[in-house]
Amino acid sequence: MTAIIVDPSRSIPRHRFRSSPEAETRLLLLIDGFSRKRGGEVRSLEGRVKLAKLDFLLRYPKHLVRVLESIGVGAPDSDLLNLQEAPLDSRMMRYRYGPWDPSYYAVLGSLIGRGLVKVEPLPRTSGLGYSTTSIGASLASELSKDESFSVINARIKVLRRHLDKSGSTLKDYLYKLPEVADSTWHEEIG
Numbered sequence: 001m002t003a004i005i006v007d008p009s010r011s012i013p014r015h016r017f018r019s020s021p022e023a024e025t026r027l028l029l030l031i032d033g034f035s036r037k038r039g040g041e042v043r044s045l046e047g048r049v050k051l052a053k054l055d056f057l058l059r060y061p062k063h064l065v066r067v068l069e070s071i072g073v074g075a076p077d078s079d080l081l082n083l084q085e086a087p088l089d090s091r092m093m094r095y096r097y098g099p100w101d102p103s104y105y106a107v108l109g110s111l112i113g114r115g116l117v118k119v120e121p122l123p124r125t126s127g128l129g130y131s132t133t134s135i136g137a138s139l140a141s142e143l144s145k146d147e148s149f150s151v152i153n154a155r156i157k158v159l160r161r162h163l164d165k166s167g168s169t170l171k172d173y174l175y176k177l178p179e180v181a182d183s184t185w186h187e188e189i190g
Helices: 021-035 047-059 061-070 104-113 134-144 147-163 167-174
Strands: 093-095 098-100 117-121 128-132
Touching: 021 047, 021 104, 021 128, 021 134, 021 147, 047 061, 047 098, 047 104, 047 128, 047 147, 047 167, 061 147, 061 167, 104 117, 128 134, 134 147
Parallel strands: none
Antiparallel strands: 093 098, 117 128
């Protein structure tokens, strides 16, 4: 058996693993935005890798603009993507496949446990997809009417319109950003 050596200088504070109402709301809106039907087809947000990459772009508008420009899409309205804005909620960190938030397990567990999000096997893959339940979709619809979520909802629409790609493709886009590619594991991404 191989021993696992933990470097105490790399330990992550416990509070980073906890769910927050802000994170739950943001992920509920994001999952709902990507699990809405398109042309009658039932959809889901395909996997945690894709979820994490979309959430990173939702939280970091300056990186969203850079990724959009790198794929030939002009930047949306600057009010929508306030480039001076600090990242929403806490900062994400670099992990195995790029940006990651240690609280995802707690946030997703809370949303699933309260019956707002469901997890389903994806057809033709071994992965899992996330979609809102009828209760979750109803709550997301009510939250979307609240003006305080207008910027988040507008960003989600931009993400769905231009970046509804595989998690692997999104990861490749993000690894072209020096802030992501040059960071070390567990380092906060700015």
